[in-house]
Amino acid sequence: MRLSLALPASAYMEINNRQLTWFMAIADTGSFRQAAEGLHTTQPALSVAMQKLEATVGALLLDRTPKGVVLTPAGRILYEHASRALSIIEIGRRQAADQGAGKRGPLRLGFVGSAAYSSLPRLLSYLTSNWPDLRLELSEGASSTLLDRLRHEALDACIVREPIKDVSGLTSHCIELDRMVLAVPAGHPLAQHVSVKLAKLRDEAFIAFAQESVPSLSIPVLELCSRAGFVPRIVQEAMRLPTVVSLVACGLGVALVPSVAQMYSHAHVRFIDLDDDARQTELRLSLAIRPDAPTFGVLCLLKTIEAVGTLPSTPVIRGS
Incomplete structure (x- = not known):
């Protein structure tokens, strides 16, 4: 059974980024000592911070066992949301810094080779016409490799062949139908x-x-x-x-x-x-993205897909 962790509005004001970062470090290492070393702080300071976090949440988050520190069911829920929240904050910080410096950052777009025949030229033509200052960083690869790079934030988006075996944490938009x-x-x-x-x-x-x-x-x-x-x-x-x-x-x-x-x-x-x-038999090319806090370039790409629509399969041309 999945627990629901509902906090009063005042609690959100009391939880800070440092507490969440420390909490995730303990969960990742399974040890207060190792987390303290990695965070360049002391175990007592870490323990006090976690006690305050648990008091704010109103639930036990970490369980000390003979094999190490593990997350409680409530802790797993908070970890999931904390990871997403800190990622969004970091993306927002980078985008704000880029905007303040007069930059919008690149669009790092991966694609499978067959996308270069039709979908990629069509999308890039619209992108470069409507956002001429958008800097593109293109890389070709297999679908599985591109999706792995996307999940690890080495890419902002990628054009891949469906079906996608593992869609966890991603959303996709069909851009081409073929046979x-x-x-x-x-x-x-x-x-x-x-x-x-x-x-x-x-x-x-x-x-x-x-x-x-x-x-x-x-x-x-x-x-x-x-x-x-x-x-x-x-x-x-x-x-x-x-x-x-x-x-x-x-x-x-x-x-x-x-x-x-x-x-x-x-x-x-x-x-x-x-x-x-x-x-x-229908073949699909799709654009895969991380749905949380899309970059400026990804937003431009989504607007492009909305504008140009899905490309249907092409008729067969005999000869050459």
């Missing part, structure tokens, strides 16, 4: 087809997205092939969409790729629509 299409070498027997049923590919060699690094694209491929009644014979894996298309161009196999790939189609690759329920 899978077939990519084949230009000399392939299917190259001149307008559409193809996926079941006809059961004997083909496949270039696939790496399962460990790009599950948001590798899993849909496996599921589509399974529904068509076969397991793809994967001869090569790659992490990035341009690499997959290039390997198809080399004649190593065929591949199922997001249709947006055709916007930068290769001279030796043909893209073919899927003529069955596989074409209904």
Whole structure:
């Protein structure tokens, strides 16, 4: 059962940042002694501060056990809110300092490689037109890596492939809808087809997205092939969409790729629509952010998404 920690209005005035910082240090280290050393204070001073904090809250927050200091149920609730509050205060302090110095800080935006085909240029075009002084710091990576950097505040936002396995502490906004299409070498027997049923590919060699690094694209491929009644014979894996298309161009196999790939189609690759329920499989690109105290750059990005809307899937363009 989750406890509700309701404090009288006067109590909030009595709790200060130092008490919360000290309280979190004890919880993180599990020791008054280690916390005191890290905070450059004394254990008695720490004990007195925690007694005052518990008196203000009206609940026991820390429990001394033979294995160390642990949080009580009430302590866990306060820790969760204290962490969020101190983070917001620090972000506010940095933003206020930047504003006072005539700066607004950069927008640190991460993105998966396939976003560079359509979503990223569209968003950046609007951003730079409407906020020309906004400084951009862009970095490419896999969805899992970008989300980890976002949680650790090394990024302000990131464009990733959904589904996102762990959405705790984050919110996402869909910016692009897409679907899978077939990519084949230009000399392939299917190259001149307008559409193809996926079941006809059961004997083909496949270039696939790496399962460990790009599950948001590798899993849909496996599921589509399974529904068509076969397991793809994967001869090569790659992490990035341009690499997959290039390997198809080399004649190593065929591949199922997001249709947006055709916007930068290769001279030796043909893209073919899927003529069955596989074409209904929806791929999503989303902007992930931390919802608490967004930076100026993130607010500009959200206004951009609101203005430009969600990009629908692109039609298949045969040839190049």
